[in-house]
Amino acid sequence: MQNAMEDDRFQQFNKVKLSNGASITKNLLENTSNEKKTHKSKQPTNQLKSGLLGWYAVCSIREISGDDPYFFTMFNEPLMIYKDKDSNLRCIKDLCPHRGASFRGGQIIDGELVCPYHGAKFSSTGKCTNLSRITCNHIVDSNYNNYATKIHLYQYLCKEVGDYIFINYTGSSSTNLEEIEVKENIDSKILNTYGFKTEEYKFEEVIVDFKCDWARIVENHLDILHLFWVHGETIPDADVNRNVITSFNQEITRDSNQIESKYKYKEKDKGEFIRIKFLPPGRIIIYKGNPEESRYIQVLDHIPLAKNQARVIVRHYRKFLKNNFFNSLILFKNLQHRIFYKVFAEDYMILRTQTFNDQMGYIEKDNVKLLGEDKMIQYYWDWYKNSLNEDKPWDIHPIKSDTNSVHQELAMLYPPENKILAEKNNREIVVKLIARLIIPIGLAFLLI
Template sequence: MHLNSSVSNKVISETIKSVKKSATIASKKEQNFNRQECWYPVCFVRDLSVNTIHSFSLDDEPFVLFKTQDGELACLLDRCPHRAAKLSDGRIIDGKIECSYHRWQFAPDGQCLDIPQLSANAKIPLNACVQSFPVVESQGVIWMWSGETTSADQKSIPTVPDLDKLNCVTAEYMADAPYNQCYFVENIVDFGHIDSIHNGTLGNDKNIQALEMEVTETSIKGFRGRFRYMRKPDAPWLEMSFIAPNFITYSCKVNPLQDWTWGVVCYSMPLSEDRCRILIRNYRNFMTGSMNLKPRWLDHMFQNKIFEEDLQVIMGQQTQMKLLRENWRKHYLPLKTSDLFILEYRKWLDRVDLSLPTDGNNLVSQSTNIQSSSTDIDHKFELKVNCSDRLSRHTLMCSSCKCAYQRIKIFQQICLVLATLILVYAVTAEALESQIAILYFIFAVTLGAFAHKLKTKFEVSHTPSQKNWLHWSFSQRIRNNSQT
């Protein structure tokens, strides 16, 4: 199908006008948004067990989170003041975190309480403390404040009123993604990709069409909008909101007469330049039985598949933009009938001077296992990312999946032991008993094989269209006089 040239020119003209407007706004560089003075979502409350250490990073700065027996939350810099060892390698003892290197102990507020190597009369040095950060729970999510403690205001944490209603049920999912947080936000506000990338899971490619979209509110704190399919002008509007820098919601009144509400809440946190943590929460107040009965780990199998369908595309997009080393305006051709919210998000990034990193010096990133090789003329950039690694990306962080994974491993080992014992018995038993034992042996082996297959679903990707290792190879010719 070919686009009419006048229609195409009109689309390009509208896009150029939008870009010029964005550039004008960007030139003003509003500086009243400080990304350090923000609350960041670390994990769901249910995924942080008592006396369990949870390590994470925020913009490459290491932190450690834990909950005491009394339910007190603590967030400290993950660095012992003695010799810079990681506190997350230690353990929790009586509400204190103990460094594994020399057994120094620290209170939840970072105060050093015990140094075994000190003499009996010596006092603990004043600078032997660890920096602590405000941490609170809000609507089942644990948030940490990265700025000045005195400016931390819990009321500024974004919330969803529907989640506080008694008849509301939720399904939660958390994972670490090997790409920049800004690309995650772009992907989430891009509703148009649902019916293409997620065909057969969340969407249907027969529904790919133009969207009626509009931005209803915009400010330095984010923006709000709504949209619906153009083929269904009588359908209810889907509401979307972005609250800077890491909170996105979708909601819709499925049945206004019965007050049926459906929604999705997306939280995110930049772990580093090329990694981010995502927290997804689906909720509704109707047909709640299926969500309550379905095991959480089983639902996460489906959520992993959704995540992996996006993963390959986003990684490819990020790699292309890094190699181009140019502003997004030169390589994006957005449509207002599908990309309006992406344009609005890009404008917001420009307004607060938080453009995506495209510096060539950051092209090679250890966090995503990037490998590069070059010659005098041809420069090949090869990116290898282990996109099949569900174990570290999700399973070990999720309390439900981790528990199920450990139990399945134990069950598999039991099946193996039973099969071995039954086989030994079958060899020494008489004919009839031996035949019966062989049947039990086959049954035990079958159960063990099933357990092994289920166990691997917690470890690696099983999406048919997903390659275990993504491998992009790009070539770029550079003049000799431009090389350094």
């Protein structure tokens, strides 16, 4: 009986009636006999080797400018990234080991981190370099030699890969980076290994913060069909809107490193429409067509800041409009950013209400019904729930009901939760347009 019900659920994809009278025909093309068997299995099996702990892209290298540190959180834990005197990236727990203060408001002087509370200085190895003079020049504690062996920074491995900064998040920071066991090679995070050469593209980037469940945002970005319905009037693509939604063949493949879904036009001569890769724990790559031929590629990195708080780094790579002067002239960057902010604002209420419904226990098998085109979503949730049970990342640094929320409040910096950047971008568009009008008018007056 159970198998029949599951089989019936996955057969619902044969024909889906839409509100405007259109219909979608979905044929899931499975590559192996094992994939075909999942139609009748109780639940798709998890094949991904990576769990929720591992390498995360947490920011762009542009966020670490000069001597300014970058503060953020991961699974509730407050962290900070800065460059030491040799320009090496360091990711530390935002906790001074002297008295437990935050490093917010501190300084980076000659590559050394200085605590704003009592002036303790720390080298790139995490050792305090001014133990005998932390507070007052005329007071020297006789216990400093013993104290020196105990005061040190708590660190995570931090690497720059392809213009991104990654940290190997394990939930347990260390005072000795050489003792950390790395389960996954960081080279697997190089974008050029996924079918396209970044040097052939230009990209625009925004960072967006959400007050909702991290896992729900990942699910949202794996869902191709919502683009037509939610963002059809915002995305400047003639192939993406409610009026042109059509039939696709969907082909899903899985291995130990990724889940991939290809959406192909029913007409064989038209090839692929879109391809999506999920690379655990937090990266999604979306190609407009075949990766080797795609003129437009989106890379999304999802960062679990805290419970009900998440950050997404969004990059849109393109092979067109690559001339910097022309892009500046037509305000391409500002216009792209305006689209980005609007798209994510359109998703925001959906994500927040989904988070609420999930946490209330409303999103369960009896209340929601997955269709055939949701099969990639099913595979993703299978991985997520399995990883959640094994890694238990939210249990490592749990937030209690009486826990001060200062780090969670300070972490929310970007739209749509904070619309300041979106409003600033709109003002820049207006100012630049006015400047472009004033300049030719001024020249005309001079000529007259």
